[in-house]
Amino acid sequence: MRKLRLKFALIIVPILLLSLNSCYTDYGLSTQDYDIVATFFNKSTDFKQFQTFTLIDSVVRVRDDGGSTSNPDTQYDQQILNRVAQNLEDYGYTPIPPDQVDSTNLPDVFILVSTVSSTNYAYSPGYWWGYWGWYPGWGYYPGYGPGWGGYYPGGVTYTYTTGSLLINMLEAANIDLANKTAVINWAATVNGLLDDSRANISSRINEAIDQSFKQSTYLEIN
């Protein structure tokens, strides 16, 4: 009987452990599910006072180490700028092209668009409790930029690329040219994986930009 109990226990415990592993929820996330849209607004801003905007007609590359980017991938730039402009116009803002801006014809707000892309390193321990510790983005923390998460011995290391799109709205009257400072009235950050087909990236960019405005209805001046 004692042997029987031992056998029973030896069967039950692995079954319990395996059932935990196999039952761990697979949410079947697609690349799109990794996209985040974050928007922030200055509470002291009355957006209804703004009527016009100037969208700076180039997308600035920001490198995570503060340096400049050589040979940047510009294939989505015009699409991004067009989509941002379209959303602003849909909310009732009137565009003033950059070449028409001077001291007598200032817009109410400037819109600056920039992008950051990073190659990141992730790690898969390769055993079942890896569900716990493995994830693209493992070891990273929003707001602090990419950094090393650390390694365990063994397992698989791989890279993936993330991209962030930043849209900033600055009130022209509050830009201090002398001290090179400005108050950001509204900011949107779109973050996602860039390891995707060109068509999908293009579609995700449009959806993310639209979402950034959709979740910022206070911008609407119509």
Place this chain on the structure above:
Amino acid sequence: MRLKFIITFTVLVSVTSFAQEFISDFTWNFGFPLGKMKEYVEENSYRGFGIEGRRFINKNLSAGLFFGWNIFDQRVDKPIEIDGENYGGTVSGTQIRYVNSFPMMANMHYYFGKRKDVRFYLGANAGVYYILQRLDLGVWRLDSDNWHLGIAPEAGVLIPLDGQSHIIVNLKYNYAFDAGTGLGGKEDNYYSYWGLNFGFAFSNMF
């Protein structure tokens, strides 16, 4: 002298051990979040297990140790609203929320009825919970883990299959007291959930 002591000690321990009933049990644990925990993860957990050993002090009372694991998780698509002092914000994206709870507890159980019959029991568990709260949002991951003191009152039943094997079913109210901070530095970081556990128990006595 030393040999004499070792032999005496071994004999005494053996006699004591064999004279007492010992029950070990393995359970599949379900979890049902409550209160503040339910605000973070609403879904019930059907993934968990428990391992326990109980030694009988007398015919109706046992003392033991319990170790368990419950995984709560849920996909949430509702945006996170941020309300700062000078700014407000919204973060949208797919969230996967997790709470992993590991209770490690000492316990006492009082049993009603006779040993070979169906025995209902009441128990009290006290010890610690290691709780890992996790939020996956886009490619980002936020973790908060803390050790909590906790208690778990319990009611259950042992249903004999033969002289030594039983089916065990019990209900526990798990309460992990406030400890450290939750995700985003939130205070008042306590957890509570119902645990419904069932499995097999094995005794060393007929």
